Amino acid sequence: MIAEGLRIRPAVPEDAGALAVALLRNRAYMKNREPYRTEDYYTPEAQAGVLADGGVRWFAVRGERVVGMATLSGIVLGPLRSASLGYWVDEEHTGLGLATALTEEACRAAREELGLHRIQAGTLLDNHASQRVLAKCGFEPIGTAPRILHIDGAWRDHHLFQRILHDDPPPGVPAGLAPSAGPA
Numbered sequence: 562m563i564a565e566g567l568r569i570r571p572a573v574p575e576d577a578g579a580l581a582v583a584l585l586r587n588r589a590y591m592k593n594r595e596p597y598r599t600e601d602y603y604t605p606e607a608q609a610g611v612l613a614d615g616g617v618r619w620f621a622v623r624g625e626r627v628v629g630m631a632t633l634s635g636i637v638l639g640p641l642r643s644a645s646l647g648y649w650v651d652e653e654h655t656g657l658g659l660a661t662a663l664t665e666e667a668c669r670a671a672r673e674e675l676g677l678h679r680i681q682a683g684t685l686l687d688n689h690a691s692q693r694v695l696a697k698c699g700f701e702p703i704g705t706a707p708r709i710l711h712i713d714g715a716w717r718d719h720h721l722f723q724r725i726l727h728d729d730p731p732p733g734v735p736a737g738l739a740p741s742a743g744p745a
Contacts, residue, residue: 563621564657567628569666572618576627577609580620583627583651584608590652593713594685617675619666621650621659628654631663633671633680642678642731644671648694660694668698672726679726683719685712692720700724 563569572580584591585603601607612618617636621629628651633644646667650659671677682700684691700722708716730736 563659563662567621567623567654567657567659569619569621569662572612572620572630574609574612576620577612578605579625579627580608580612580630581605583630587649587652591649594649594688595713596711597714617644617667617670619663619670621654621663623654627651629659629663631667633667633675633677636675636677638676638731640731642676644675644677644680646680646682655690660691661697664694664698668724668726676732677726678728678731679723681721681723683709683721686718686720692722695722695724698724 581603588598588603614634615636616632616634618630618632620627629649631646631648633646636644646664648660648663648667650657650663668680671680680700681703682695683706684695686705701724703721703723705718705720707718709719710717730738
């Protein structure tokens with residue numbers, strides 16, 4: 562349950578301006594958790610491109626003000642049926658359950674709308690708040706990736722997590738198909 566007056570909804574292309582405002586407002590707050598961003602990244606034009614890049618996004622909003630976002634990116638179908646999850650919450654709106662609500666909505670949609678099998682996420686080693694959100698949402702640790710992302714001026718290690726959404730076979734594979742013994 563999130564705080565009164567806040568809601569989660571799908572992002573739409575017309576949100577580019579509101580997203581740019583939110584990112585600019587939180588630029589200093591997110592600096593040590595984000596890749597380097599050029600000045601033009603914080604414009605509505607750049608955010609229109611972000612919103613059109615093939616990821617699936619949800620916003621946490623208060624009125625029309627964007628105060629958080631979850632993104633499923635790197636969506637792979639076929640036998641893997643997986644995506645990567647990323648999220649952020651406005652500095653003034655932390656502690657209100659938004660990261661948890663955004664993560665749960667992304668997981669629900671990943672299973673019910675996209676038919677995904679799993680979602681993975683990573684956190685900086687010292688991002689204990691994000692690690693608590695992932696644990697609360699059913700993610701399990703699967704390892705640590707050394708120097709995986711360039712964040713705040715350096716290659717940073719990340720703890721990796723995954724949530725298995727279901728064990729149904731991919732579309733088109735019969736449910737009763739027995740697992741093969743592998744190559745002969």
